[in-house]
Amino acid sequence: MEDIFKFADDLGPEKVIHFYDPASRLKGILVVDNVAAGPSIGGTRMAPDVSLEECFRLARAMTLKNAAAGLPHGGGKSVIFADPKMPLDKKERLVRAFAYAIKDVKDYIVGPDMGTDETCMAWVKDVINRSVGLPVEIGGIPLDEIGATGFGLAAAIDVAQDYCDVKIKGARVVIQGFGSVGKHAARFLCEKGAVLIGASDSRGGIVDSGGIDVAALIAHKNTGKDIASFGKGKAIQCADIIGVDCDIWIPAARPDVLTKDNVGKLKTRMVAEGANIPVTLEAERILHERGVMVLPDFIANAGGVICASVEYHGGNQTSAFATIDEKIRANTAAVLKSARATGALPRDAAISLAKERVRRAMTFRQTY
Numbered sequence: 001m002e003d004i005f006k007f008a009d010d011l012g013p014e015k016v017i018h019f020y021d022p023a024s025r026l027k028g029i030l031v032v033d034n035v036a037a038g039p040s041i042g043g044t045r046m047a048p049d050v051s052l053e054e055c056f057r058l059a060r061a062m063t064l065k066n067a068a069a070g071l072p073h074g075g076g077k078s079v080i081f082a083d084p085k086m087p088l089d090k091k092e093r094l095v096r097a098f099a100y101a102i103k104d105v106k107d108y109i110v111g112p113d114m115g116t117d118e119t120c121m122a123w124v125k126d127v128i129n130r131s132v133g134l135p136v137e138i139g140g141i142p143l144d145e146i147g148a149t150g151f152g153l154a155a156a157i158d159v160a161q162d163y164c165d166v167k168i169k170g171a172r173v174v175i176q177g178f179g180s181v182g183k184h185a186a187r188f189l190c191e192k193g194a195v196l197i198g199a200s201d202s203r204g205g206i207v208d209s210g211g212i213d214v215a216a217l218i219a220h221k222n223t224g225k226d227i228a229s230f231g232k233g234k235a236i237q238c239a240d241i242i243g244v245d246c247d248i249w250i251p252a253a254r255p256d257v258l259t260k261d262n263v264g265k266l267k268t269r270m271v272a273e274g275a276n277i278p279v280t281l282e283a284e285r286i287l288h289e290r291g292v293m294v295l296p297d298f299i300a301n302a303g304g305v306i307c308a309s310v311e312y313h314g315g316n317q318t319s320a321f322a323t324i325d326e327k328i329r330a331n332t333a334a335v336l337k338s339a340r341a342t343g344a345l346p347r348d349a350a351i352s353l354a355k356e357r358v359r360r361a362m363t364f365r366q367t368y
Contacts, residue, residue: 007056011063011358012075016056017105024097030078031059035107036361037067040076041132041308043113044098044120050079054255061276062305064354065298067361069327071309076108084115095120099127106130111308114179114254118142132308141317143307147184151321152303152328153274154188156295157248159332163340164293166247166270169193172209174246174268176200177253178227181274181301183218185250190214194248200241202253204228207236207244242266251278258283266292273297281347288345296347298354299331 007013012033020027029052032040042062045055055077063075080098084091095116102108110124112133122138124131134140143149161167171194175182178199186196196214198207203226206212212233220230228235236244242258245267251257252274258266263283270293273279277297279287284294303324310320331353338349 007053007060011060011355011362013056013059014107015105016052017102019098019101021097021101024093026080026094026097026101027082028078028080028098028101029055030076030102030105030108031055032076032105032108033059033074034063034358034362035074035076036358036365037074038072039107039109040074041066041071041109041111041305041312042075042077043111043133043304044078044080044095044116044124045113046080046082046084046115048081048083050081055079057255057277061298063358064351065302065305066309067357068299068331068350068354069302069306069309070357071306072313073109073305073309074107077113078102078108078110080115082115091120092123095123096127099124099131103128109308109312111305112144117144117180132312133304134311141307141311141315141320143304143311143320144180146307146317146321147180147187148307148320148324149181149274149301149304150184150186151188152306152324153181153185153250153272153300154192155303155325155328156300156332157189157270157272158192159329160270160272160293160295160336162333163336164270166293168248170195171247172197172245173248173250174198174241174244175250175252175274176205176241176257177251177275178205178217178221179252181304182250182252183214183221185252185272185274186214187218189248197246198236198241198244199227200236200238201227202238204238205236205241206230206233207241208233248272250274253278256280260286263287268292271295272300274301276301284345284347294346295332296335296350299335299346299350300328302328302331 059077
């Protein structure tokens with residue numbers, strides 16, 4: 001029990017559920033962090049090495065993200081201990097077992113995350129009718145397919161130009177984690193005049209100071225091949241992507257890829273956090289002291305959950321993009337304006353803004 005309660009504070013978590021199904025060998029955790037603003041919404045992450053701590057930290061990030069975005073939802077997250085690359089029939093059985101395990105947790109709405117996708121969300125909907133990020137054929141807005149998170153990330157970077165010396169046009173961009181978030185962030189930024197010079201996935205990466213053809217790299221990645229086998233540019237190891245000299249560095253994969261131990265290798269002027277909790281607080285402070293702009297995850301990468309909320313409330317793709325653009329631009333500007341005025345870390349300014357909204361919402365709820 002101590003491992004659970006060590007995460008508790010005045011915001012949550014409201015409930016932590018461990019579940020196991022011997023038939024499907026399902027093992028997972030659900031954290032519903034806070035539902036003051038409405039039912040929690042957050043993705044289901046599938047990986048062999050997920051943990052209770054990761055699940056809680058991601059759930060809290062969703063509470064802050066949804067509050068900062070002004071959504072009528074609290075924060076939650078779930079994790080499944082499994083290899084997402086398992087055979088599809090086995091994965092379907094596992095995801096359906098997961099949905100059944102959480103069927104009575106009415107204040108948690110399931111969304112896609114690393115290791116799950118719109119097909120998984122369709123399986124969840126079939127079991128409990130409570131998921132977002134669905135295939136378009138059953139009324140969803142496929143947020144990974146359209147690049148909702150990457151679109152929002154590009155909008156945040158666009159706003160940040162007014163608060164630092166980085167300009168998108170001509171900016172050299174490096175993306176760590178060229179997946180559903182990273183590849184679309186590259187696409188939208190390059191449409192604004194940026195140049196992708198480095199990218200990596202879990203198996204390796206490439207660097208080309210002359211610029212990488214984003215459309216060709218996405219097509220290559222979509223065939224299931226690794227980034228390093230693209231055939232153009234210099235192939236590098238995964239860890240070496242941190243040391244590539246650039247203007248904008250985007251972590252878009254796992255948590256804690258930048259820590260106090262490796263952040264000294266980073267050569268950039270802006271870090272835009274496409275993944276959830278990709279940079280430790282110690283590393284963010286070091287970057288702040290070096291004058292590097294860091295756009296906090298739950299402000300900059302909220303495009304996916306904003307899209308999911310629009311879908312859940314009956315909106316369409318057009319309204320989703322408009323809402324993402326409006327909310328992320330406004331929130332990024334508010335956070336960076338506050339950080340500039342006080343000299344605080346952008347994360348501290350963002351947390352203050354989000355927590356104020358959560359606590360305000362909590363005043364309207366009766367506790368028992």
